[in-house]
Amino acid sequence: xxxxxxxxxxxxxxxxxxxxxxxxxxxxxxxxxxxxGAHGSLDEIxxxxxxxxxxxxxxxxxxxxxxxxxxxADDPAAFEDVLDELMDFxxxxxxxxxxxxxxxxxxxxxxxxxxxxxxxx
Numbered sequence: 001x002x003x004x005x006x007x008x009x010x011x012x013x014x015x016x017x018x019x020x021x022x023x024x025x026x027x028x029x030x031x032x033x034x035x036x037g038a039h040g041s042l043d044e045i046x047x048x049x050x051x052x053x054x055x056x057x058x059x060x061x062x063x064x065x066x067x068x069x070x071x072x073a074d075d076p077a078a079f080e081d082v083l084d085e086l087m088d089f090x091x092x093x094x095x096x097x098x099x100x101x102x103x104x105x106x107x108x109x110x111x112x113x114x115x116x117x118x119x120x121x
Contacts, residue, residue: 005059005067007066007067008044008061009044009045009046009061010027010044010045010048010061011044011045012029012045014045015027015028015029015045015048019113023116023117024052024053024117025050025051025052026050026051026052026109026110026113027048027049027050027051028048028049028051028106028109029045029047029048029049030047030048030049030058030083030086031047031083031087031097031102032097032102044061045061046060046061046062047059047060047061047086047090049079049082049083049086049106051076051079051110051113052076053076053114053117054074054076055072055073055074055075055076056072056073056075056076056078056079056082057069057070057071057072057073057082058070058071058072058082058083058085058086058089060086060089060090070082070085070086070089071085071086071089076110079106079110080103083102083103083106
């Protein structure tokens, strides 16, 4: 999926760097749980959504298997379905969080990404 991913969870800075180094790629933590540790501090990122112009994918890191492709869709606008499958895979990811806010945040990030990468009509 992404060449060069380390065999460990990502840091917040690494997700930003991946998205900045490649104009055709957006890598974001899937939920606030994916970014924040138990005590509200920045933590290892083990769940990401990866967008390109034509796909959205959910990747999850586990100690046993490393980075795993949980699911993908050929339409980036289907990211909510991809997010749901990741949440099911993680059994409780995002529990207690406002899903509408998560979806809105992802939508805004994707909109910014498309404005940056897709040519204007």
